[in-house]
Amino acid sequence: MTVATNLFKGTSFLRAKRDTLLAIKKAQSTLTSVKKSSSSVLAQAAKELGELRGRSLFYPALFSGVGNGSLVELIDGSVKYDFITGIGTHFFGHSDLDLIGVALEAASKNVVMQGNLQANTELKDFLETLLSLAGPPLKYGWLATSGTDANENALKVIRHKKTPAYKVVAFKNCFHGRTLIMADITDQDAYRKGLHRYQDAYYVPFFDPKDPHSIEKSEAALKEILSQHTADIACFVFELIQGEGGFHPAPPEFFKRLMDICRQANIAIWVDEIQTVGRTGELFAFQKLGLKDTVDVATVGKMLQNCATLYTEHYNPEAGLLAGTFAGSTISLAVGKRILERLKEEKFFGKNGKIAQIEKWVFSGLKNLQKEVGEETLSNIGVLGTMVSFQFRKGDLEETKKFILNLFEEGVMTFYCGRGPYKVRFLLPGGAITQKDFEKALSLVKKTIHRMES
Ligand SMILES: Cc1ncc(COP(=O)(O)O)c(C=O)c1O
Structure with a gap:
């Protein structure tokens, strides 16, 4: 029994929490x-x-x-x-009273933010829950406070293993965030106006339901890029449902065929699930689309309240590559874990x-x-x-x-x-x-x- 357990399971704390929740419930009922x-x-x-x-x-x-x-x-x-x-x-x-209840306890903990040298149980529990729901082959995860940061970490762990290859294949009209590199990869000129162009990405057309040859055309585009730049290409970043680009889905076959080509060319398969996580009918869209065994790296954020990069054993980088003062707030980690539990327990999938x-x-x-x-x-x-x-x-x-x-x-x-x-x-x-x-x-x-x- 720690002092903390005594405090947070103790009658005075629980009574104060209950009274706060009752006050919120009364107010919100209006x-x-x-x-x-x-x-x-x-x-x-x-x-x-x-x-x-x-x-x-x-x-x-x-x-x-x-x-x-x-x-x-x-x-x-x-x-x-x-x-x-x-x-x-x-x-x-x-x-949501359940989530506020979790947040109230988290807000009463010793620190607001957690990170590399300040991990409380919330950090471990969030990551453990997330990884157990992702399942193999994803084995490790690194937390971040924005989706874009999680994507930066994804690209880092990939480049680290694929060096000197560094280029990225992405979909036309993709969105991957706002740091200099993510804005460069994101296929939207308005988001990189005046910025130095690293030109780190090549683009493949996303699935077009109106075109019966859409899959073949995207395959051909990927093969063409690979044939011209094989040694430079480190990965393909997949947005499985294009979000900012217009809410476009694609059938599993489309991704399977592109991912097969990536496998043969030995380039990493990274799925950006920052927007899709939790909302497509399975926790990950890659699970819903039957692509689970093919994913090397996945990034999540948004509805989980905390962001993360998940990767397989192979992509676990050497020490020194990933760090950072903040991994998440005590509240976002505790509430994020509760959200993951509820999505499963309350049968959303x-x-x-x-x-x-x-x-x-x-x-x-x-x-x-x-x-x-x-x-x-x-x-x-x-x-x-x-x-x-x-x-x-x-x-x-x-x-x-x-x-x-x-x-x-x-x-x-x-x-x-x-x-x-x-x-x-x-x-x-x-x-x-x-x-x-x-x-x-x-x-x-x-x-x-x-x-x-x-
Ligand atoms: C697919 C995708 N990737 C990355 C991001 C960037 O996430 P954040 O805004 O948390 O940095 C977003 C945000 O909309 C997104 O939809």
Whole structure:
């Protein structure tokens, strides 16, 4: 028995925790539906923040700190459905009492941040849980505080083993983060404007469902790159569902065939699951697609609250290569572990899991709306677990943004993705949302469509 065990299992601590949770529960129970905003309060706060950052927010959303599942309160007292969840981080919605309970204990621990020379049990437990759910051949993991950092570490462990090869094959329209190298690899010129170009990546087209020869074309592109630059290429980084690029999926066959070529050429296979982890119907999209045995390196983040790079025995680097002051906060590690446990215990995965069920009613809800408003207004519906997108009218960027801002005013927070046609996208709070919530939000989508017609 340590002093810590006595404290955290002791009656006084548990009573204080219970009282706090009861107070939150009482407060959040008053948030039951969308409430319109007094936009001037939000607009002023957003303006002030914009002056501090040098750039305004996409929409004037500053959060009060209390929510109830899919609903969240903003600082002006308005209440909105959150269908973008901080770009995919709050899968269990707002003010989830179980997660707050875990966070309360974590927040009472001796340190805020953990890292290389400060590991508490939360760090070990998070990594152990993550690795056990990933399973072999992934054997080791290194934690990071952003998805981009996890990707940097992935590229490091790969280059370390493949040196002098250093180049990366990636998909056209991919997104892998914002550090100098990740921005260089990310296939979006707007994100690397004015930056020195390392030109470290070659690009292969992603799967195109409209093209019957799409797989062969991507295979040919990869073979061509390999034949010209074999000695330089260290890896292929796969986004198994293109996220920022427009929520594009591909069949297992597409990846299998490309990965077979990578195997034969002896280049590393790295899957970037920073956005997909937890939300496609299995913990990892590579598990859902039957690619588990082929993966050398995987990166995760977002909904797990903490980020990590996982790798096989072969890619475990020598000491000195990976380090860093921070690996995660005590809260993010403790809550991240609880999220992993709940995803499994509460049966989110599998053919009949909760995510598969959400996928069905989300798809039919959007299809019904499409019937009402017409295909010229709403098309290109994509539902991949809790990653949802659709096209508004012609998918023009400015019009899509305007639609999203109007929808925000009506009470639903969303965002956009794609590279033209642009799409409206939801990263749904799958652990909190009900079918009723979704239908109510769709009625606001419909209202927004009508508002834009008039
Ligand atoms: C596929 C993918 N990789 C990397 C990142 C970067 O993660 P972060 O924003 O946590 O640095 C993102 C973020 O959207 C992502 O979707």
